[in-house]
Structure formats: C-alpha cells, structure tokens
Amino acid sequence: MSKYEVVIGLETHIELLTQSKLFCGCSAKFGGPPNTNVCPVCLGHPGVMPALNRKAAEFTVIAGLALGCKIAPLSYMDRKHYFYPDLPKAFQTSQFHHPICVGGGVTLSDGRVMRLNHIHLEEDAGKLLHERGKTLVDYNRGGVPLMEIVGEPDLRSAADAAEYLEILQGIMRTVGVSDCRMQEGSMRCDVNISLRLPGAEYGIRAEIKNLNSFVSVRQAIEYETERQSDILDAGGEVKQETRGFDAGTGETYSRRGKENSDDYRYFPEPDIIPVRITPATIARLSAQIPELPRARAARYTESFGLSEKDAALLSKYRKVAEYFDAAVAESSTGNGKSAANLMLSQMFAKISTEAEREEWSPPISAGRFGELIALADSGKINGSAAKRVLNAMWDSGKSAAEVVSELGLDGPAVDVESLCGAAIAANPSAAADFKAGKSKALQAIIGYVMKASRGKAPADEVHSVLIRLLSE
Numbered sequence: 001m002s003k004y005e006v007v008i009g010l011e012t013h014i015e016l017l018t019q020s021k022l023f024c025g026c027s028a029k030f031g032g033p034p035n036t037n038v039c040p041v042c043l044g045h046p047g048v049m050p051a052l053n054r055k056a057a058e059f060t061v062i063a064g065l066a067l068g069c070k071i072a073p074l075s076y077m078d079r080k081h082y083f084y085p086d087l088p089k090a091f092q093t094s095q096f097h098h099p100i101c102v103g104g105g106v107t108l109s110d111g112r113v114m115r116l117n118h119i120h121l122e123e124d125a126g127k128l129l130h131e132r133g134k135t136l137v138d139y140n141r142g143g144v145p146l147m148e149i150v151g152e153p154d155l156r157s158a159a160d161a162a163e164y165l166e167i168l169q170g171i172m173r174t175v176g177v178s179d180c181r182m183q184e185g186s187m188r189c190d191v192n193i194s195l196r197l198p199g200a201e202y203g204i205r206a207e208i209k210n211l212n213s214f215v216s217v218r219q220a221i222e223y224e225t226e227r228q229s230d231i232l233d234a235g236g237e238v239k240q241e242t243r244g245f246d247a248g249t250g251e252t253y254s255r256r257g258k259e260n261s262d263d264y265r266y267f268p269e270p271d272i273i274p275v276r277i278t279p280a281t282i283a284r285l286s287a288q289i290p291e292l293p294r295a296r297a298a299r300y301t302e303s304f305g306l307s308e309k310d311a312a313l314l315s316k317y318r319k320v321a322e323y324f325d326a327a328v329a330e331s332s333t334g335n336g337k338s339a340a341n342l343m344l345s346q347m348f349a350k351i352s353t354e355a356e357r358e359e360w361s362p363p364i365s366a367g368r369f370g371e372l373i374a375l376a377d378s379g380k381i382n383g384s385a386a387k388r389v390l391n392a393m394w395d396s397g398k399s400a401a402e403v404v405s406e407l408g409l410d411g412p413a414v415d416v417e418s419l420c421g422a423a424i425a426a427n428p429s430a431a432a433d434f435k436a437g438k439s440k441a442l443q444a445i446i447g448y449v450m451k452a453s454r455g456k457a458p459a460d461e462v463h464s465v466l467i468r469l470l471s472e
C-alpha cells in the first residue's frame with residue numbers, strides 16, 4: 001500500500017444522439033465515408049452563420065436533471081481558441097463562463113457522492129488519421145454535439161473511476177441522450193490525477209487526455225499513481241502537464257506543459273444567441289426522464305428480494321429492465337424472483353455482449369415470457385423444467401403452454417406430500433443417515449422423488465417437505 005492518497009477528477013466527453021450537428025444541418029451519425037457529412041458551417045468557411053441545435057441543448061438539460069444539476073436559466077456559448085488541423089475554425093465553440101448545468105453528482109454503490117462541477121455543451125473536433133507517414137483529416141465528426149461532464153476531484157482509486165464511468169454510462173443511456181460507446185468514441189474521458197499525504201493539500205496534477213476504454217482508464221491511473229509516487233518518494237516534484245496514454249504499453253507519456261484557461265483566450269461567441277431555458281421547458285423535460293438505474297435496482301431488491309448484484313445487472317440496461325418489468329406484470333403473480341433467475345441464468349448466457357444487451361431483442365416477447373413465469377410460479381412446472389421450456393421456446397418460437405404439453409410436463413398436479421412419503425419408505429438407509437446428521441443423504445431421496453415425478457415436482461417444495469417428514 002502506498003502512503004499517498006490518490007486524488008482523481010474526470011472530465012467525461014459524451015457525444016449526443018442528435019440527428020444533426022450542433023450548428024448546422026449535417027448528419028451527426030458515426031462513421032460514413034470521410035468528409036461526406038460536412039458543409040461550409042462545420043468546415044468554418046468565412047461568412048457562415050451557425051444556429052444552435054435545440055435538441056442538443058435539451059439533451060444537456062435532461063442529462064443535468066438526471067444527475068441532480070441546477071439548470072441555468074440563461075447560458076452562453078464561448079469561443080475557445082487553439083490551432084490544430086482537426087479544428088478548421090481555429091476555435092472550438094464551447095461554454096466556459098456560463099454553462100447549461102451546474103453542480104450535481106454521481107452516487108457510487110457504497111453511497112459516496114462524487115460531485116460534479118458543471119456540464120457544458122460544445123462541438124466535437126474532426127478526426128486525424130495517420131497513414132504511411134501522412135496525416136489525413138476527416139471532418140465528419142467536426143461539429144457533432146458533445147457534452148462535457150466535469151467532475152470534482154472526489155474519486156480515490158481506479159476502481160472508483162471505473163464505477164463512476166459505468167454509472168454515468170448507464171444513466172446517459174437510460175435517459176437516451178447518448179449511446180456512450182467508448183469503442184466508437186461517443187464516450188471518452190480525461191483523467192486529472194495527483195497524489196497527497198492523507199489530510200494534506202492537493203498535490204500537483206497531471207492530466208491524461210483522451211482515454212477511450214474502461215481498461216485504459218484503469219491502467220492509466222495505476223501507471224500514473226506509481227510514476228508520481230516514485231517522483232515524490234525521491235524528493236522530486238510532479239510537473240503539471242498534459243500526458244498521453246499508450247494502450248500498447250499501458251504507460252503514460254509527457255505531451256506538453258499544461259495550459260491554463262487563459263491560454264485559450266476564451267470570449268463570448270457573438271454569432272449565437274443565449275440559451276434560454278424556462279421553468280416550463282425544465283418541467284417538460286423532467287417528465288421525459290424514466291426511472292434511473294439506481295432507483296430501479298432499489299425497487300427490485302425491495303419488491304422482489306433480489307440480491308443487489310442481480311438488481312444492478314437487470315437495471316443496468318434500459319431495455320432489459322423494461323422487458324423484465326413487462327414480463328413480471330404479465331405473469332399475474334408479480335413474482336420478480338423467478339423472472340430474474342431465468343433472465344440472468346438463461347437469457348444472459350445467450351445474449352452475452354454489452355452491445356446485444358443494450359439492444360435487447362430476445363426471440364421471446366415479454367408477454368410470452370410472463371406466461372412462462374406464471375406457469376413456474378403456480379407450481380405447474382418446477383425450476384429446471386422452466387429452463388427447458390424457456391430454451392425450447394427460444395428455438396421454436398412456440399408459447400410456453402405449447403412447449404409444456406409437447407414435453408409432457410402438463411397433466412395432473414404432482415402430490416408432493418405422498419411422493420415424499422413413498423421416497424422415504426423406499427430409501428430407509430438414506431433416511432436413517434439423514435436422521436443421524438448426514439445432511440448429504442437427503443440428495444438421494446430428493447433424486448428419487450424427482451425421478452418418480454419425471455422432473456415435475458418443484459424442487460424447493462420437495463426439499464422442505466422431506467425435511468419436515470424426516471424430522472417428525
């Protein structure tokens with residue numbers, strides 16, 4: 001354990017899911033042949049007039065409301081000047097003095113609140129491609145609306161940072177303002193990191209730019225923690241600078257001395273009118289915010305007795321959660337536990353990637369899944385039969401009732417009590433062993449019951465009935 005405390009603040013860039021760019025009508029869609037989604041406005045030609053995309057401002061307000069920010073009634077765009085080939089205007093239209101959202105926070109699973117400083121709206125830059133000793137530039141991304149979520153230095157470890165980003169991603173996807181795909185660059189972050197002795201003032205920080213995966217964020221923080229503690233241990237001083245991250249080596253490297261905001265010569269953007277957000281607009285946008293993952297997970301643990309882990313998994317993806325809610329409502333018994341078990345054990349094994357879960361389109365509708373849950377909950381089929389039925393429904397597209405009758409799982413209800421009594425009578429030595437304290441001996445009797453009922457007896461009930469009979 002290092003004697004230093006790690007202090008981390010993240011600046012997270014999130015591309016907004018608008019149809020068009022921030023100041024022109026060009027498509028904001030990811031990809032496409034280079035330089036096809038461009039026009040004089042986003043290429044910064046002389047004499048053009050930008051106009052703010054209303055949807056982008058609304059999405060920023062929605063994000064801010066979901067994160068508990070205050071929404072500024074009036075905010076302004078500013079120009080941030082710097083020269084780089086991916087920025088044809090030589091300034092980025094951003095917000096500096098008066099951003100749309102102020103304050104707010106992200107609550108980690110242990111209850112700590114990671115405060116936000118503000119959220120501002122800005123345009124993305126183009127993309128540079130380095131090929132065969134030449135540098136090419138694609139302006140398709142130039143002018144795509146980007147939200148920057150600026151966090152306070154409240155994070156204390158790589159694990160905190162990863163959890164914070166994951167929660168942020170879940171919230172943004174749930175409210176529908178971004179797909180937050182790190183691999184496509186629609187979510188990326190800059191890490192500000194410094195070390196200090198516990199209780200001391202903040203140390204001098206380094207900023208690691210443009211991390212585009214959870215693994216990179218974690219590795220960069222771990223590498224930087226070690227690099228800075230080596231410097232401090234040797235009596236040196238950490239330089240304030242901007243660093244890059246090499247995903248190949250897992251190391252950070254110096255890029256340039258850190259610039260201050262003065263260096264960017266921010267000034268108010270004269271071509272764009274102020275962004276005015278009325279209380280009526282805030283009320284209308286608040287009404288569009290669905291139940292957020294944290295609240296949903298709490299409801300699942302309370303109402304259905306799910307474990308925190310299971311509840312978090314189900315509420316992480318909006319479509320998964322909506323499917324689950326719909327199936328439970330449809331099942332008429334309202335039992336979330338068996339629906340959760342079947343979804344997490346069976347469906348999640350078939351729909352396994354993040355992207356697929358995000359899309360969530362299983363071949364079984366929520367209504368039909370609910371019918372299966374109802375059958376399982378009424379005791380007509382037991383847990384392992386439910387799994388078989390689910391798999392058959394998945395492959396055949398048939399309903400639960402059809403599959404149950406095809407597999408011969410229907411018929412008269414099983415008399416668990418008499419089956420258990422007969423099983424004990426037929427297995428006297430196992431029964432005696434169990435009574436003598438060998439709890440494993442019960443398995444043989446359970447197995448007998450399951451075989452006799454051809455797998456139809458509900459395992460939980462068999463278990464409790466046997467224990468009751470054997471202790472009489």
Ligand SMILES: [Zn+2]
Nearest residue numbers: 024026039042
């Ligand atoms: Zn354009």
